Amino acid sequence: MxxxxxxxxxxxxxxxxxxxxxxxxxxxxxxxxxxxxxxxxxxxxxxxxxxxxxxxxxxxxxxxxxxxEPPGDDDVVIRPEPETMHGATVWILSRERDRRGVTIAKMRLVNTDAPEPRVHPGYEWFTVLDGVVRLRLGTRTILVRPGQAAEFSTMTPHAISAHDSPAEILTIFDHDGESAHLPGRTRARDGQ
Structure with a gap:
């Protein structure tokens, strides 16, 4: 030893x-x-x-x-790799098959054109780290600023985009939210 x-x-x-x-x-x-x-x-x-x-x-x-077991930090430190999809860069900050059943991600939104609103079961939560985020929620448009957070039922049609310039958020998806917003990642995982 x-x-x-x-x-x-x-x-x-x-x-x-x-x-x-x-x-x-x-x-x-x-x-x-x-x-x-x-x-x-x-x-x-x-x-x-x-x-x-x-x-x-x-x-x-x-x-x-x-x-x-040799000492190391791989069981603690997550080294996210950026993935670009749908006008956003995403860094997955939680491990595969997270025991809480959620996916935690940092997202950099660059597209100021809001995508089509989506509906799916579950809840989503995000907090704005930088910039201003436009949240379309049903018939409302809500501007969420740095330091503020939003939590909502995803059964309401919703879409998230940057307001005037790029924005960064920290978000938590349940499994249904992950399937709706990170489709490539979920398909790859389901095929494992």
Whole structure:
């Protein structure tokens, strides 16, 4: 095991032990290792042997894979790639198959000509980061300015565009909103 990975493993063992409210003696009793061995492992004064890791993982109720998973940020940091569609550039900010059932995206709207209003089940929400957004909602036209947000039923015919100059929004779509507004992405996902 590389030293940096071993350091992370030590921190994970100590963190899991403390999260359970266990002392070194508690973990020792469950892992059949001595408290002094566990102390030396946690403090870095002893290298961790595979058989010790297996016993510690079992005692802590976790898997060996979870204890030794190399540190990295790919499970946390999302690196969105811009996609251009329908007069907008879209950066998807949520992971595929988001557990909340929503898609979060940043959109740069450059088209000041509003698309045809659409209707679909669900709700949409967006906040304006920059510029002014024209929201056509039924027979109304609403200007939404930076720092303001809009939330509406998508069963009302609606269309979003930049007002006079490009605008940026942060938006949340449910699955139906994603299907209506990001059709290429949804078809690709459904084909997986």
């Amino acid at each position: 590389q030293d940096s990975t071993e350091d992370v493993v030590r921190l994970r063992v100590r963190g899991l032990r403390r999260a359970r409210g266990w002392t070194l003696d508690d973990l020792a009793g469950r892992s059949f290792l001595s408290a002094s061995t566990l102390s030396r492992i946690e403090t870095g004064h002893q290298r961790i042997a595979l058989e010790q890791l297996v016993a510690i993982a079992s005692a802590l109720g976790t898997s060996l894979d979870q204890l030794v």
